[in-house]
Amino acid sequence: xxxxxxxxxxxxxxxxxxxxxxxxxxxKEGYETDIVTTVSSLQNKIKxxxxxxxxxxxxxxxxxxxxxxRQIKSDQPHIKIIMITGLASMDVAIEAMxxxxxxxxxxxxxxxxxxxxxxxxxxxxxxxxxxxKIAPAKLIGESEAIIKIKxxxxxxxxxxxxxxxxxxxxxxxxxxxxxxxxxxARAQGEMVALNCSAIPKELLESELFGHEKGSFxxxxxxxxxxxxxxxxxxxxxxxxxxxxxxxxPKLLRFLExxxxxRVGGNETIHSDxxxxxxxxxxxxxxxxxxxxxxxxxxxxxxVRIEVPPLRKREEDITLLAxxxxxxxxxxxxxxxxxxxxxxxACLSSYSWPGNVRQLQHSIAGIVVMNQGxxxxxxxxxxxxxxxxxxxxxxxxxxxxxSKDVRPLVDVEKEVIQHALxxxxxxxxxxAEKLLVSRATMYRxxxxxxxxxx
Numbered sequence: 001x002x003x004x005x006x007x008x009x010x011x012x013x014x015x016x017x018x019x020x021x022x023x024x025x026x027x028k029e030g031y032e033t034d035i036v037t038t039v040s041s042l043q044n045k046i047k048x049x050x051x052x053x054x055x056x057x058x059x060x061x062x063x064x065x066x067x068x069x070r071q072i073k074s075d076q077p078h079i080k081i082i083m084i085t086g087l088a089s090m091d092v093a094i095e096a097m098x099x100x101x102x103x104x105x106x107x108x109x110x111x112x113x114x115x116x117x118x119x120x121x122x123x124x125x126x127x128x129x130x131x132x133k134i135a136p137a138k139l140i141g142e143s144e145a146i147i148k149i150k151x152x153x154x155x156x157x158x159x160x161x162x163x164x165x166x167x168x169x170x171x172x173x174x175x176x177x178x179x180x181x182x183x184x185a186r187a188q189g190e191m192v193a194l195n196c197s198a199i200p201k202e203l204l205e206s207e208l209f210g211h212e213k214g215s216f217x218x219x220x221x222x223x224x225x226x227x228x229x230x231x232x233x234x235x236x237x238x239x240x241x242x243x244x245x246x247x248x249p250k251l252l253r254f255l256e257x258x259x260x261x262r263v264g265g266n267e268t269i270h271s272d273x274x275x276x277x278x279x280x281x282x283x284x285x286x287x288x289x290x291x292x293x294x295x296x297x298x299x300x301x302x303v304r305i306e307v308p309p310l311r312k313r314e315e316d317i318t319l320l321a322x323x324x325x326x327x328x329x330x331x332x333x334x335x336x337x338x339x340x341x342x343x344x345a346c347l348s349s350y351s352w353p354g355n356v357r358q359l360q361h362s363i364a365g366i367v368v369m370n371q372g373x374x375x376x377x378x379x380x381x382x383x384x385x386x387x388x389x390x391x392x393x394x395x396x397x398x399x400x401x402s403k404d405v406r407p408l409v410d411v412e413k414e415v416i417q418h419a420l421x422x423x424x425x426x427x428x429x430x431a432e433k434l435l436v437s438r439a440t441m442y443r444x445x446x447x448x449x450x451x452x453x
Contacts, residue, residue, distance in 0.1 A: 007122070008032040010051045012042050013084075014060050018107075022055055025111045026118070028331070039063040046072065051079055053121060056101075058085035069101050077221070080121040084109060106438065108428060110361050111331075111368075139172070139179050140323050141316035145308045149176065156303050157183035162255070164240075164300045165278040167307030169435050170357030173278040174238060176305060181234040186274055189233030194226045197242035197439040204247050206263050209254075215264020227260055230273040239437060240277040240300065241286045245293065252296045275300070280435070310352040310359065317348050317359070324360045325375060328367035335373045342377040350384045354432040413448045416441070420450065 009026055013019035014037040023033045034049065036042050039062045042054075054072070056065040069081055081101045103117050139150060156163060157180050165173045174193060181191040199207050206216075210225030226235055237243075243251070254260045255275065259268050277300050279286065286292035310317065321339055329336040339347070352358055362381060370379045377385070416434070423429040431441040444450075 007052045008034075008050065009053045009055055009118070010042070010045060010049075011035045011055045012060065012065060013037065013055070013057045015057075018057075022114065025114060028333075029115060031118075037061070039065065039068060042068065046076065046079070053080040053082065053118060055118075056081055056083045058083055066101070082117055082121065106427065106442075108426070111364065112360070139175060140320050141313060142319065143313035143316045145313050146316060149305060149307065152303070152305055153179050153183060156180065158185060160274050161302040162274075162300050163276045163303045163305060164283060165276065165305045165307060166283060167278075167280065168309045168355055169280045169432075169437060170355035171307040171309060172356045173280075173307060174236060176307065177234070177236040177276040177278065180276060181236075181274075184234065184274065186233050189230075191234045191236055192226045192230040193236040193238065195238040195437075195439075197239040197437040201244040201247070204244060205250060208247075208251065209260050209262055210265075211263035212265040215262075219264070222262075225262065227254060227271050227273065228262075228269060231271045232273070234274045234276060237275065237277040239279060241279040241281045241283070241292055242437070242439070243292075245291065248293045248296050252293065252299060255296075255299050280437070310355045314348055317352075318344060320356060320359055321347055321363055324363040325367060328364040332368055334367050334371070336367055336370075336375060338374040340374055340376045343375050343380060346377060346380055346385055353435060358432060412444070413450070416444050416448065417450055420445075 007030075009031050011019050011022050011026075011033055013022065013035065016037075019035045019037070023035055026033050034045065034051075036045050037060070039060050042056075042060075042065070045051075046054075056069070058065045066083060069083070072079060072081065082103045082105065083101050084105050084107060102121050105113065105117055139146065139153075141147075153176065163177075163180065165176055167173055177193070178191055181187060194207060196204065206219075206223060206225065208225050209227055210223050211219050213219055213222050250260075254271075258272060259270055261268060283292065283297060283301060283304075287294050287297050310320075318339075321344065325336050325339065328334070347359075354361075362384065363375075365381070366375055366379050416430070419430040419434050420427070423433065427441050427445070428438055431438045434441070
């Protein structure tokens with residue numbers, strides 16, 4: 001991360017510990033911050049002080065933060081707004097984006113996720129931009145699988161062929177995409193990334209191709225889409241299998257012609273980009289299930305990179321654990337520099353259903369919550385010390401005998417409800433256990449009308 005010494009952030013959060021957590025995280029990165037706890041204090045504060053960004057809780061004692069967004073953006077369009085809420089839904093996400101909110105994060109939020117989201121609001125200071133060079137993306141591991149992936153990256157980086165990366169959630173697909181981009185002739189440009197599962201289907205076309213002012217309700221200004229931003233660079237489309245089938249012909253047409261129109265616009269725009277896509281679902285099965293067009297699949301799948309889950313490359317866990325320990329210690333001014341043999345044995349024996357991302361966040365949490373120079377066994381979270389945790393959830397609902405097979409939709413609903421109950425309503429944790437995206441969980445919760453609070 002880089003320091004933003006001239007950026008001022010207003011944190012709007014009525015839970016003092018959460019507000020202080022956000023403030024501590026941001027001030028360590030050089031942001032100047034203020035905290036308010038109500039809608040009225042927010043309104044007064046932005047009249048008195050210049051802010052570059054508002055970190056906005058939606059549920060406040062005297063109203064909803066989302067209702068103020070349109071007015072704030074109208075009066076002070078330079079202010080970026082990120083909404084954070086513990087009661088998230090796809091409907092709220094759609095309303096947030098239509099009200100001009102720049103991004104939307106459901107709670108709980110990790111420091112890395114928060115800082116990454118904020119930095120994306122200021123692309124002129126993004127460390128991946130041509131004027132802010134950092135070390136290339138680092139793919140950690142010495143397993144045979146990772147060595148083969150590194151060799152593939154070296155072979156394909158200089159070409160312009162489309163690449164499809166396939167692997168479970170959290171295996172590092174975006175890291176591989178960045179490594180390809182940074183070794184390519186397009187590395188002088190910023191790689192543009194879009195998670196298709198995080199964007200409501202009604203807004204995906206606008207996110208991809210941009211829109212003109214007034215093209216739909218909430219389009220208060222022209223928006224440049226990811227395809228246009230990635231001109232002379234690379235575009236990474238994560239979770240491509242979550243893209244609505246109705247949007248796929250437009251992407252296919254662009255890949256064939258390299259031409260497009262913004263939503264509501266007539267101007268034909270050319271964009272020269274290299275497409276890298278990723279999915280956590282079997283691509284051939286997506287085609288068979290008619291969730292991915294076969295002709296688009298062939299366009300995306302010129303080169304396939306398959307990333308194995310962390311549980312199948314146990315020899316990489318030690319390297320990854322030390323890498324994230326040193327990184328988290330540096331970010332949090334801690335002195336950790338060693339992991340005990342007992343702790344490492346436990347880390348190596350755990351199944352890591354959330355893969356590298358789960359390992360990264362677990363190590364970060366250990367570093368933040370403890371003191372000393374060595375990570376010991378007693379510092380590890382209980383779920384990791386329970387070595388028999390070898391599946392996404394410990395008890396599996398009965399799916400029926402061979403003579404009494406239950407409908408798949410009933411089993412899916414029961415599994416999701418079971419996971420939510422086991423995780424005490426924590427949607428992010430349940431999604432991690434079930435190896436699906438958070439957006440997929442929210443969609444299924446709404447589809448099945450499930451209780452999770």
